Amino acid sequence: MDTEPSMPPGNSQDEIPVHDRRTIVKAVATAICLLVVVGGLFLLIKAQFASPDPDKRYRTLDDARRHVVEFKVPRPAPAHALTEHVPLDNRTARKVETRLADFAGKPVFVVLWATWCRPCHAEMVELDRLYPELTRRGLVVVPVLTADKAGVEGARYFYRGKGIVNLPLYTDQGNATLSAFGTGNLPVGGFVTPDGKLVAVTDGLDLLQDPAKDLLRAFAETGRLP
Numbered sequence: 001m002d003t004e005p006s007m008p009p010g011n012s013q014d015e016i017p018v019h020d021r022r023t024i025v026k027a028v029a030t031a032i033c034l035l036v037v038v039g040g041l042f043l044l045i046k047a048q049f050a051s052p053d054p055d056k057r058y059r060t061l062d063d064a065r066r067h068v069v070e071f072k073v074p075r076p077a078p079a080h081a082l083t084e085h086v087p088l089d090n091r092t093a094r095k096v097e098t099r100l101a102d103f104a105g106k107p108v109f110v111v112l113w114a115t116w117c118r119p120c121h122a123e124m125v126e127l128d129r130l131y132p133e134l135t136r137r138g139l140v141v142v143p144v145l146t147a148d149k150a151g152v153e154g155a156r157y158f159y160r161g162k163g164i165v166n167l168p169l170y171t172d173q174g175n176a177t178l179s180a181f182g183t184g185n186l187p188v189g190g191f192v193t194p195d196g197k198l199v200a201v202t203d204g205l206d207l208l209q210d211p212a213k214d215l216l217r218a219f220a221e222t223g224r225l226p
Contacts, residue, residue: 058211061226065215067205070225074197077101077108078180082144082170085152093156098170100142100192107223108140108192109216112178114148115158117186123207124164124187130213131166139220146172147186194223 058064077100085093100108111127113120124143131141145155152171159169172178181190181201189202205212218226 058209064211070200074199080176085169110190111143115150120187128164137220144170146178
């Protein structure tokens, strides 16, 4: 009578050798890692091109105004000197000592920024684009590099890399302006009235949004916060 030949114990044809199982586990682990990396890149790219969060989008001037902290009692504008670096050519600049008091009679918007501050990057580019218009409206825009070990050379490299051609460049001596504003969160802006009073500072104001730009335009034309 024909019978099925028996297989030796432990050598079933359905058993996967140990080295094959390890290969499969490694392949699965590699595939999972690739999915995680691809998924992370997709989310990053999506975030770059996504519309602003509806909860953070400014619809009116009042929405932008909520990100400006107005002092109950206006403060004198910081009296210490800033250093303006006036470019002479692509490699050299002339240093000019400047004080906010030198702009008396005009509204001033001081911008404290640093090359390491990621939110500062887009804001500085947008301010550079707006600078000619704001100047025509009468606003003095004073971008001040502060709390940045990169120094003026790093700032000039940043300007070149971002294509910033309109904004002047100031540096904060001993981070005194940052201390006077009473904040360590960058970027931060300060509104100085024509009579030399620091009346408000920004708190997370997104200058990429139109209502925030309208706020600057209004301050430029009236010297007061709307």
